[in-house]
Amino acid sequence: MDWGRLEALWGRIVAGNTPEWPDGKALEYLIIRGCELSNIEVEYSYTIRPKYLKNTIAEEIDGLVYLGNIPFLVECKDRHKMDVLPIYKLHSQLSRHPPATMGCVFVDGEFTDPAIYLADLLTPQRIILWNRDNIGSAIQAKDFSAILQRKYKDLCKYGLTNYSSAFNDLEV
Numbered sequence: 001m002d003w004g005r006l007e008a009l010w011g012r013i014v015a016g017n018t019p020e021w022p023d024g025k026a027l028e029y030l031i032i033r034g035c036e037l038s039n040i041e042v043e044y045s046y047t048i049r050p051k052y053l054k055n056t057i058a059e060e061i062d063g064l065v066y067l068g069n070i071p072f073l074v075e076c077k078d079r080h081k082m083d084v085l086p087i088y089k090l091h092s093q094l095s096r097h098p099p100a101t102m103g104c105v106f107v108d109g110e111f112t113d114p115a116i117y118l119a120d121l122l123t124p125q126r127i128i129l130w131n132r133d134n135i136g137s138a139i140q141a142k143d144f145s146a147i148l149q150r151k152y153k154d155l156c157k158y159g160l161t162n163y164s165s166a167f168n169d170l171e172v
Contacts, residue, residue, distance in 0.1 A: 001033055003142045010139050013078070013108050014132065028076040031106050031135070031144075032063040038144040041066040059093060065104075067148050072128070073103045080109030084118045087127060094126050102152070106130040119161050128152060129161050 009030050012018050018026040028045055036042045043064040047057045063074035075090045090103045103126055110131050119127060128151045138144040155161065
Protein backbone atom coordinates (compact mmCIF):
# COMPACT_ATOMS: atom_id res chain seq x y z
CA MET A 1 0.00 0.00 0.00
CA ASP A 2 1.42 3.38 -1.01
CA TRP A 3 0.93 6.82 0.61
CA GLY A 4 -2.15 7.61 -1.48
CA ARG A 5 -3.89 4.44 -0.37
CA LEU A 6 -2.80 5.00 3.23
CA GLU A 7 -4.33 8.47 3.12
CA ALA A 8 -7.59 7.00 1.82
CA LEU A 9 -7.51 4.32 4.53
CA TRP A 10 -6.94 7.02 7.16
CA GLY A 11 -10.03 8.86 5.96
CA ARG A 12 -12.05 5.67 6.30
CA ILE A 13 -10.64 4.97 9.79
CA VAL A 14 -11.54 8.48 10.97
CA ALA A 15 -15.04 8.05 9.51
CA GLY A 16 -15.39 4.65 11.21
CA ASN A 17 -15.84 2.94 7.85
CA THR A 18 -13.53 -0.09 7.77
CA PRO A 19 -15.96 -3.05 7.86
CA GLU A 20 -13.58 -5.34 5.97
CA TRP A 21 -10.96 -5.03 8.74
CA PRO A 22 -11.18 -6.75 12.15
CA ASP A 23 -11.59 -4.24 15.00
CA GLY A 24 -8.51 -2.03 15.35
CA LYS A 25 -6.51 -3.80 12.64
CA ALA A 26 -6.88 -1.04 10.02
CA LEU A 27 -5.25 1.54 12.32
CA GLU A 28 -2.58 -0.95 13.34
CA TYR A 29 -1.73 -1.67 9.70
CA LEU A 30 -1.80 2.02 8.75
CA ILE A 31 0.68 2.97 11.50
CA ILE A 32 3.19 0.20 10.81
CA ARG A 33 2.95 0.61 7.02
CA GLY A 34 3.29 4.41 7.36
CA CYS A 35 6.45 3.92 9.41
CA GLU A 36 7.77 1.45 6.84
CA LEU A 37 7.14 3.93 4.02
CA SER A 38 9.02 6.51 6.14
CA ASN A 39 12.11 4.27 5.97
CA ILE A 40 11.73 3.12 9.57
CA GLU A 41 12.56 -0.52 10.24
CA VAL A 42 9.35 -2.26 11.32
CA GLU A 43 7.95 -5.51 12.65
CA TYR A 44 4.25 -6.06 11.99
CA SER A 45 1.99 -7.33 14.78
CA TYR A 46 3.00 -10.51 16.56
CA THR A 47 2.16 -12.61 19.58
CA ILE A 48 4.39 -13.94 22.33
CA ARG A 49 3.63 -17.57 23.25
CA PRO A 50 6.12 -18.92 25.79
CA LYS A 51 6.34 -22.73 25.84
CA TYR A 52 5.98 -22.76 29.63
CA LEU A 53 2.49 -21.30 29.18
CA LYS A 54 1.61 -24.20 26.85
CA ASN A 55 1.19 -21.97 23.79
CA THR A 56 -1.15 -19.56 25.54
CA ILE A 57 -0.73 -16.02 24.24
CA ALA A 58 1.15 -14.03 26.88
CA GLU A 59 1.24 -10.77 24.92
CA GLU A 60 -0.04 -9.34 21.68
CA ILE A 61 2.19 -6.63 20.26
CA ASP A 62 0.63 -4.34 17.64
CA GLY A 63 4.03 -3.70 16.09
CA LEU A 64 7.61 -2.70 16.71
CA VAL A 65 9.41 0.16 14.98
CA TYR A 66 13.03 1.26 15.18
CA LEU A 67 14.06 4.90 15.09
CA GLY A 68 17.73 4.26 14.41
CA ASN A 69 18.74 1.94 17.25
CA ILE A 70 15.80 2.86 19.48
CA PRO A 71 13.01 0.28 19.50
CA PHE A 72 9.39 1.38 20.08
CA LEU A 73 6.64 -1.07 20.96
CA VAL A 74 3.44 0.08 19.26
CA GLU A 75 -0.04 0.06 20.80
CA CYS A 76 -2.93 1.19 18.57
CA LYS A 77 -6.45 1.95 19.70
CA ASP A 78 -9.42 2.79 17.51
CA ARG A 79 -11.17 5.11 19.96
CA HIS A 80 -12.32 8.70 19.83
CA LYS A 81 -11.54 9.27 23.53
CA MET A 82 -8.60 7.33 24.97
CA ASP A 83 -8.40 6.65 28.68
CA VAL A 84 -5.30 5.61 30.59
CA LEU A 85 -5.69 1.81 30.45
CA PRO A 86 -3.82 1.21 27.13
CA ILE A 87 -1.05 3.51 28.39
CA TYR A 88 -0.71 1.47 31.59
CA LYS A 89 -0.83 -1.76 29.58
CA LEU A 90 2.05 -0.58 27.40
CA HIS A 91 3.95 0.65 30.47
CA SER A 92 3.61 -2.83 31.94
CA GLN A 93 4.77 -4.47 28.70
CA LEU A 94 7.79 -2.16 28.57
CA SER A 95 8.83 -3.29 32.06
CA ARG A 96 9.45 -6.76 30.58
CA HIS A 97 11.68 -5.44 27.80
CA PRO A 98 15.21 -4.02 27.86
CA PRO A 99 15.36 -0.51 29.39
CA ALA A 100 16.17 1.12 26.04
CA THR A 101 12.82 -0.02 24.63
CA MET A 102 10.32 2.80 24.29
CA GLY A 103 6.63 2.75 23.43
CA CYS A 104 4.08 4.63 21.33
CA VAL A 105 0.32 4.71 21.84
CA PHE A 106 -1.56 5.69 18.68
CA VAL A 107 -5.23 6.67 18.88
CA ASP A 108 -7.54 7.79 16.08
CA GLY A 109 -9.10 10.36 18.43
CA GLU A 110 -7.84 12.21 21.50
CA PHE A 111 -6.47 11.30 24.92
CA THR A 112 -8.59 12.24 27.92
CA ASP A 113 -7.12 14.82 30.33
CA PRO A 114 -6.78 12.19 33.11
CA ALA A 115 -4.93 9.89 30.68
CA ILE A 116 -2.44 12.66 29.83
CA TYR A 117 -2.00 13.60 33.48
CA LEU A 118 -1.39 10.00 34.55
CA ALA A 119 0.92 9.35 31.57
CA ASP A 120 3.09 12.23 32.81
CA LEU A 121 3.34 10.54 36.22
CA LEU A 122 4.58 7.21 34.92
CA THR A 123 8.25 6.65 35.58
CA PRO A 124 10.45 6.15 33.86
CA GLN A 125 9.04 8.16 30.94
CA ARG A 126 9.09 5.71 28.05
CA ILE A 127 5.79 6.27 26.22
CA ILE A 128 5.07 8.70 23.38
CA LEU A 129 1.45 9.61 22.67
CA TRP A 130 0.07 10.07 19.14
CA ASN A 131 -3.42 11.46 18.56
CA ARG A 132 -5.51 11.92 15.42
CA ASP A 133 -3.81 15.21 14.49
CA ASN A 134 -0.32 13.70 14.81
CA ILE A 135 -1.22 10.70 12.66
CA GLY A 136 -2.89 12.92 10.07
CA SER A 137 0.15 15.22 9.97
CA ALA A 138 2.49 12.25 9.46
CA ILE A 139 0.37 10.94 6.60
CA GLN A 140 0.09 14.37 5.00
CA ALA A 141 3.86 14.89 5.26
CA LYS A 142 4.46 11.27 4.18
CA ASP A 143 6.85 11.00 7.12
CA PHE A 144 6.27 9.31 10.47
CA SER A 145 10.01 9.45 11.19
CA ALA A 146 10.33 13.23 11.66
CA ILE A 147 7.38 13.43 14.07
CA LEU A 148 8.57 10.39 16.05
CA GLN A 149 12.06 11.88 16.29
CA ARG A 150 10.70 15.25 17.50
CA LYS A 151 8.42 13.61 20.05
CA TYR A 152 11.27 11.45 21.34
CA LYS A 153 13.62 14.44 21.67
CA ASP A 154 10.93 16.44 23.50
CA LEU A 155 10.28 13.54 25.88
CA CYS A 156 14.00 13.24 26.61
CA LYS A 157 14.46 16.99 27.02
CA TYR A 158 11.41 17.79 29.16
CA GLY A 159 10.38 14.47 30.70
CA LEU A 160 6.74 15.14 29.79
CA THR A 161 4.41 13.96 27.09
CA ASN A 162 3.83 16.73 24.59
CA TYR A 163 0.17 16.81 25.59
CA SER A 164 0.91 17.85 29.16
CA SER A 165 -0.43 21.27 30.14
CA ALA A 166 3.04 21.93 31.59
CA PHE A 167 4.57 21.19 28.17
CA ASN A 168 2.75 24.15 26.67
CA ASP A 169 4.41 26.45 29.20
CA LEU A 170 7.91 25.34 28.24
CA GLU A 171 10.13 27.03 25.74
CA VAL A 172 9.89 24.67 22.76
